[in-house]
Amino acid sequence: MSILHTVNKSPFERNALDSCLKFATDGSAVLLFEDGVYAALKGTAVEPHVSDALGRLKVYVLGPDLQARGFSAERIIEGISVVDYAGFVDLAAENGKVQAWL
Amino acid sequence: MSDTIEVEGKEYGVDEEGYLANLNDWVPGVATVMAAQDNIELTDEHWDIINFLREYYEEYQIAPAVRVLTKAVGKKLGKDKGNSKYLYSLFPYGPAKQACRFAGLPKPTGCV
Amino acid sequence: MSEVVKKFMYLNRKAPYGTIYAWEALEVVLIGAAFDQDVSVMFLDDGVYQLTKGQDTKAIGMKNFSPTFRTLGDYEVKKIYVDRASLEARGLTQEDLVEIAWEDFETEEEIENIVEVIDSARVGELMNESDAIFSF
Numbered sequence A: 001m002s003i004l005h006t007v008n009k010s011p012f013e014r015n016a017l018d019s020c021l022k023f024a025t026d027g028s029a030v031l032l033f034e035d036g037v038y039a040a041l042k043g044t045a046v047e048p049h050v051s052d053a054l055g056r057l058k059v060y061v062l063g064p065d066l067q068a069r070g071f072s073a074e075r076i077i078e079g080i081s082v083v084d085y086a087g088f089v090d091l092a093a094e095n096g097k098v099q100a101w102l
Numbered sequence B: 001m002s003d004t005i006e007v008e009g010k011e012y013g014v015d016e017e018g019y020l021a022n023l024n025d026w027v028p029g030v031a032t033v034m035a036a037q038d039n040i041e042l043t044d045e046h047w048d049i050i051n052f053l054r055e056y057y058e059e060y061q062i063a064p065a066v067r068v069l070t071k072a073v074g075k076k077l078g079k080d081k082g083n084s085k086y087l088y089s090l091f092p093y094g095p096a097k098q099a100c101r102f103a104g105l106p107k108p109t110g111c112v
Numbered sequence C: 001m002s003e004v005v006k007k008f009m010y011l012n013r014k015a016p017y018g019t020i021y022a023w024e025a026l027e028v029v030l031i032g033a034a035f036d037q038d039v040s041v042m043f044l045d046d047g048v049y050q051l052t053k054g055q056d057t058k059a060i061g062m063k064n065f066s067p068t069f070r071t072l073g074d075y076e077v078k079k080i081y082v083d084r085a086s087l088e089a090r091g092l093t094q095e096d097l098v099e100i101a102w103e104d105f106e107t108e109e110e111i112e113n114i115v116e117v118i119d120s121a122r123v124g125e126l127m128n129e130s131d132a133i134f135s136f
Helices: A016-023 A034-040 A047-054 A063-068 A085-095 B028-037 B044-060 B066-077 B084-090 B095-102 C021-035 C045-051 C066-071 C084-089 C120-129
Strands: A003-007 A029-032 A058-062 A081-083 A097-101 B004-007 B010-013 C007-012 C038-043 C079-083 C115-118 C132-135
Touching: A003 A016, A003 A034, A003 A085, A016 A029, A016 A034, A016 A047, A016 A097, A029 A034, A029 A085, A034 A058, A034 A063, A034 C045, A047 A058, A058 A063, A058 A085, A063 A081, A081 A085, A085 A097, B004 B028, B028 B044, B028 B095, B044 B066, B044 B084, B044 B095, B044 C066, B066 B084, B066 B095, B084 B095, C007 C021, C007 C045, C007 C120, C021 C038, C021 C066, C021 C132, C038 C045, C038 C120, C045 C066, C045 C079, C045 C084, C079 C084, C079 C120, C084 C115, C115 C120
Parallel strands: A003 A029, A003 A097, A029 A058, A058 A081, C007 C038, C007 C132, C038 C079, C079 C115
Antiparallel strands: B004 B010
């Protein structure tokens, strides 16, 4: 069964994103939320790492958390999809299992 | 202090120090009732300060400490009002604390 | 108020909203401002995210304390520093940050923006020069 991986910590503060990208198998879904949304932004030191992963993983970012932190959808890396809370729930339901990288 | 106050037939929740529990519940009657409990009848001068505080909170999301309030009132309403003697004459229990309570704001940051 | 003025630095290294640190730090700065010390506020690492423009927390149901930074000038905090390397690593520039004005009510002297972006070496020097560092 497929897994939805969630990352809610900033990639600059913790290695949660690193670990997630290392262990998530091809075709898995990754949702960035809370402070994890900073990994979705263009022009950061972690962008190359996230862009590489887009080739084999589906990456999503939670819109309300992005908005709360002052960033619009134009600032995110191409290939990452913005979802709302309902979209988050759909992802969790579709994937059956959720792994939270804390 | 009771945990609710009655204003125009409606009950409003307050905390243990008498501050309104929910900022968005505020209606002018809240200020009138709270002032009456403190034996104050609100005048236009009181309302100037109460409205000023609500605008300040709306813009900056905090209730100002008393010295910040004094300076900011001086700038907005004139130097004759931006001094603690004037503000204490209106709000004897402390311009920031008492006026913020009437205005439905939380206790000012930096007040103990 | 007190005879000896000390240099207090508040060092912020956490992003807003994900944890409570950023808001707590800001409250401590505002409360501490009553003690008339020489206060500086430093933003490093993820702390730089606290100052981004255009924050809107309606949809996450949390208090948006971004506008509160603009009162730091009223509280007589005159020195706000941001580490340039931390901004660059996050793809940000000073353009992305809020502006904080400062005004002396007596003399009406005004500074349009007290937020200063500085090099890492300068961050280290300022830390060394402080009498006390409060870390969040």
